[in-house]
Structure formats: structure tokens, C-alpha cells
Amino acid sequence: MPIKQTLEGKMRYRIKRGRDSVYIPSDFFDLSDRDQVGRVLRQFIKKGMLIKLGQGIYARAKLSSLTGKPVPEKDLRSLALEALKKLGIKTAPSSQEQAYNRGQSTQVPTGRVIGVRDRISRTIGYNGRFIKYERITR
Template identity: 30%
Template sequence: MMNTERAIEKSIKSKPKGTLFFPEDFREYGSGVAVRKALQRLKEYGTIKSLAQGIYVRPKINPLIGEVLPTADEVAQAIAKRDKIRIVPTGTYALNALGLSTQVPMKLVFLTDGAPREIKLGKRSIKLKKTTPKNLAAKGSISALVIQALREIGKDHLSTAEKFRIIELLKSENPRHLKHDMDLAPVWIRQIMEKAL
């Protein structure tokens, strides 16, 4: 048991502070039970902090503001990588990520091809919503966000300023990706995207 704990601690300390960990990352060091017990003890010692069930971080300390924890987005990306699933931000979060809204939602909603679920991170949460492959087929990171952000705003509520901002953002997207992604968007969104080419 002690060997499992020591091996896990050594592995964690070899990674930069702020790194996220899952029990699955330490399969090679012992059984599932041994790994969970070791992580529980390392949490008690303060070596790691639990963010949610089965999600840990090696805390990063800022001399001015104290403990700096990973953002909900970083946690979502780490879960996607672990589970080998695709995720796309939706709604208010897509608007925020594009700089079209200053509102930071307490619940981050992502479309996914993985299992639907909700992960609580203190006061915030990550919701993974099952969707069709088409909704995850976008190749461009900006165009994928734009499609979701425009769906959130709605055709009749889009301001001229927002429209111009979106076209400007899309100009920095890879043109090949943009052309590919336009075919996935509803007609009214496609017409906006075309203006960026």
C-alpha cells in the first residue's frame, strides 16, 4: 500500500503544479482500491486537492491571491481527453469564449459524443449533453464556437455589432476548416460565415 502511495506521490510531484489527475492515471501502480486509498491520503496531506469526485489537482499557489485552481473549461477538456470524447461549448459559454458576452455562466454546457452527465465543481458545474455527430463535426475551433454562439443569440436577436465581430473572428479561422464547417451550419448562420471568406 505504501509503495502505491509513494509511487503515485512521486508521479504527481514530477508534474507541474496545476496539473489535473484522475485515478485512471495511476493504474500501473496498484489496484483501483489501492489507488483510491493512496489518493485519499495524499489529499489529507495536502499534496493534492479534490475538485470533484475522481478529479484531483496538484494545487498551484500564487503569492498574492493564494490557491489557483484550474478553470471549469480546463477540467472539461481534461475529461474529454481522458474519455476520448469530443466536446463543443454551447450557449452563454460559447458567447463568453468568443468575447461576445462578459457573462461567465455558473454552468458550462458542452455538446458531446460521450455519456451525458453533470460534474459539480464547487459552485460551478459542467454539463455534458449528448448530441448528434453532425454537431461535433466542425473542424475549426472558432467556427465551432461561432455556430453555437449564433444558435444561442438567435436569428432575430443578432445585432449588427455582433455580426461584424463574428465575421472578424472568423477571418482568423483556417479557410479550409471554415468552408467545411459552413456546410454544417443552418442557412442563416452559413450566410454570415461566408462573409469571412
Template identity: 40%
Template sequence: MRPRTRKTLRDRVEAAIARRGDDVFLTREFARLGGEDQIIRALRELVREGRLVRLGYGVYARAERSRLSGRPVLTARDGFAGASREALTKLGVDWQPTEAERAYNEGRSTQVPANAVVRVKGRFARRLGYGGNSLVVERRT
């Protein structure tokens, strides 16, 4: 009979990420596994290995190493725009697509929105970014 080895916190965080279908994770989602500092350390290790990318303060997204460059690449279904919107939803931010995006989706325009832009109501001060792209936030009243 083999002695049982305890899983490290990093192993438990990695297993929790593997179980979930989400593309974006918040640090606070792993709070039940251990202390905040240890969780951040484990997530930072996963970022260093290329399993996750950091989008902003306490916001991480699923990634994999690129076969071409060897750099971590975001694996979210809708790219950075989709990952940032999922992060906003998880953070409890009330957001909407911009008028330009709605016009494109409804067929009123042929211009494809190229940047990740959302309209938020209320306060939102975080910065979300990845690979030279950053989420542009428009205020709505």
C-alpha cells in the same frame, strides 16, 4: 553503503504527478502502480494535504495551499473551466464550447461567459465541480 528504502505507493503516485505536465488526473492513469483501492487511498491522502482537489468521481486536479486562507486552490491554467474540459477530454467525451462562448471568442459578443458550460454529444452522466462551481452540460444532437 545505505540500505535502499522502498518507496510507498503514495510516494510513487506523487512522483508520477510531479513528472506530468497535466493539471487533471484520472484514477485509472495510476493503475500500473497498484490496486484501485490503494491508489484511491493515496489520492485521498494528497487531497487531505491540499496537493490535489477532487473534481468528481475518479477525477483529481493539481492544487496548492492558498497563502491567504490555507485552503487548497486549483492551479489549472484556465481555472475550473479549463480543468473540467481537460477532464472531459481525458474521459473521452466529445465536447464543444457553447454558442455564447464561441460568439465571445469570435468578437460577435461582448458578454463574457462566466460559468463553465460545454456542449456534449452522447451520454455523459458524471458531475464535475469544485468550490461551489459545477460544470453545466448542454446536450447537442
């Protein structure tokens, strides 16, 4: 099956065939400029192919078997870790995760708190659930 030679076709092919679950606009800047890439990403959101997790962060979506609406393919924590890695922000286990792993606590961490070593002010979330950051120094 031939690939469409339009920008939308090329981006769709990359998203469908790629290993990543998270995409940022700079992943597509080799195909076109910022404005056109942004336009196509907005079209993909309307079609339910992508979900916006934050400013300039998009996740591949699938249809929910319960509601029929698009939902992310992976859990929010996995998507946030992948997005932070793409943005070049170093992550580490949060203090709650460290205490649980050392056996000092029996409280299982929720996974919504991610330890970061760099400063970050990005909001990453979906459907009213957001990731919180904890500054880890080492």
C-alpha cells in the same frame, strides 16, 4: 534524491513531475490495484496535494496565498476540459461562445458552460461552483 519505492512515493512523483493538472485513478493502475490507488488518493486529498473535482476526478492543488487552504492550480473550465478529454468525451464551444465569436453577442461567456457531443452525467466542480453541459449536435 532517491524516490521512495512505496506506492505513495511513486504516485507523488508522477503527480509532481507530470504535465497534467487532472488525474483519474486509471492513471495509476499500472502501479497497483484500484483499492490501494484510491487509498493513496484520499491521503493526498487530506494532505492538500490534490483536490477532488468529482467522482474519480482529482486536480493538482497549491496553497492559496490568501487563505492558506489548497486550491486548484488552474481555473475550473481548464480542469473540466482536461478531465473530459481524459474520459474520452468530445467537447465543443457552447452556443453562447459561438455567438460571441461570431460577433452576434457582446455578452462574454462565463466559461461554466461546456458544449459536449456525447451524453454525460458527471458533476465536475469545486467549492460550490460546478460546470454545466450543453448538448451540441453536428
